[in-house]
Amino acid sequence: MAQASYDLIVIGEGIAGLTCANHAARAGLKVATFEANLFGGLVINITELEGYPEGRETSGAELASELMEANGSLAVTSVQEPVEGVVPGEGGFALRTGGSRYSARAIVAASGARLRKLGVPGEAEFEGRGVSQCADCDGPMFQNETVVVVGGGDAALQEALVLAKFCARVHVVHRGDRFRARGHFVERVSATPNIAVEWNTVLEAIEGGKMVEKVRLRRAGDGAVREFACAGVFVNVGLEPNAGYLPEAVRRDERGFVVTSDGLETAVPGLFAIGAVRSRYSGLLKDAAAEAERAAAAVVAKLSA
Numbered sequence: 001m002a003q004a005s006y007d008l009i010v011i012g013e014g015i016a017g018l019t020c021a022n023h024a025a026r027a028g029l030k031v032a033t034f035e036a037n038l039f040g041g042l043v044i045n046i047t048e049l050e051g052y053p054e055g056r057e058t059s060g061a062e063l064a065s066e067l068m069e070a071n072g073s074l075a076v077t078s079v080q081e082p083v084e085g086v087v088p089g090e091g092g093f094a095l096r097t098g099g100s101r102y103s104a105r106a107i108v109a110a111s112g113a114r115l116r117k118l119g120v121p122g123e124a125e126f127e128g129r130g131v132s133q134c135a136d137c138d139g140p141m142f143q144n145e146t147v148v149v150v151g152g153g154d155a156a157l158q159e160a161l162v163l164a165k166f167c168a169r170v171h172v173v174h175r176g177d178r179f180r181a182r183g184h185f186v187e188r189v190s191a192t193p194n195i196a197v198e199w200n201t202v203l204e205a206i207e208g209g210k211m212v213e214k215v216r217l218r219r220a221g222d223g224a225v226r227e228f229a230c231a232g233v234f235v236n237v238g239l240e241p242n243a244g245y246l247p248e249a250v251r252r253d254e255r256g257f258v259v260t261s262d263g264l265e266t267a268v269p270g271l272f273a274i275g276a277v278r279s280r281y282s283g284l285l286k287d288a289a290a291e292a293e294r295a296a297a298a299v300v301a302k303l304s305a
């Protein structure tokens with residue numbers, strides 16, 4: 001069984017993990033990043049990033065590729081294996097993947113989060129046949145069609161705005177009576193003529209034949225149910241943390257996100273958490289990058305103490 005050791009192992013090659021590895025390697029640490037899927041994380045398919053990097057328009061794939069390339073030139077090792085366990089030990093950590101074991105003096109968990117499912121009838125059945133969680137990838141397949149977006153946060157409205165470029169009508173189904181999203185997203189949605197909002201409404205079921213044909217919507221309050229014809233359903237109702245591989249001693253909040261100190265260290269000394277896996281993370285890339293830089297500095301300080 002292979003065994004390689006590093007000063008720092010960063011788990012996750014999303015924007016947070018890649019940025020953290022970059023800062024740590026520039027400070028002279030021997031660093032490896034681990035990735036379960038494709039590098040880039042949640043923004044890999046986003047064609048127009050909002051708010052980061054400042055003063056520059058770019059896509060998620062472009063930004064992540066730049067970071068990967070920069071890390072490569074700093075001799076950061078990129079390991080394409082999902083991390084299955086992290087065990088604290090004397091003076092460091094053992095890390096387990098499917099086939100190998102690794103060790104590190106410090107760990108940064110930057111394993112982010114995954115999009116939640118709605119859990120309604122038809123959602124799993126019609127995945128890839130009208131049900132999607134990526135407007136940039138699947139939007140072009142819905143040219144001149146009517147689609148539904150479920151959710152009310154930044155990401156849901158961002159997805160609705162992308163879809164409005166392709167689709168005849170976009171109906172945002174939101175269970176509340178106001179959006180949780182930032183003002184500029186709300187303003188852009190209100191100013192887009194082919195986006196309509198179904199307030200106080202929940203999507204109960206997705207139905208069709210070979211492809212999605214309609215959804216069943218229930219209005220809060222009077223409970224009235226109606227069918228709504230549409231060709232696509234884009235679900236964006238929040239995130240679930242990728243934290244199952246971390247030791248039990250790492251504290252989680254009530255939704256499973258990792259709790260850290262203000263210094264980004266978890267309840268296990270030497271194990272830090274940043275970005276979307278972390279409780280109280282803002283949800284913004286600029287903050288993921290700032291946390292990444294702070295965690296790298298904290299690791300450097302800890303290892304040189």
Ligand SMILES: Cc1cc2nc3c(=O)[nH]c(=O)nc-3n(C[C@H](O)[C@H](O)[C@H](O)COP(=O)(O)OP(=O)(O)OC[C@H]3O[C@@H](n4cnc5c(N)ncnc54)[C@H](O)[C@@H]3O)c2cc1C
Binds near residue numbers: 042051083115276
């Ligand atoms: C549709 C959408 C659009 C968005 N658009 C923007 C935007 O324009 N601007 C903005 O500021 N924010 C945006 N966000 C928010 C942004 O995507 C997140 O805040 C950011 O991606 C968090 O980065 P991260 O590196 O912490 O986590 P992630 O992006 O989730 O990356 C984590 C990585 O860790 C990997 N991983 C998970 N578990 C393991 C494991 N066990 N072993 C190894 N690897 C693992 C994952 O595969 C993933 O690649 C958007 C979010 C969504 C959903």
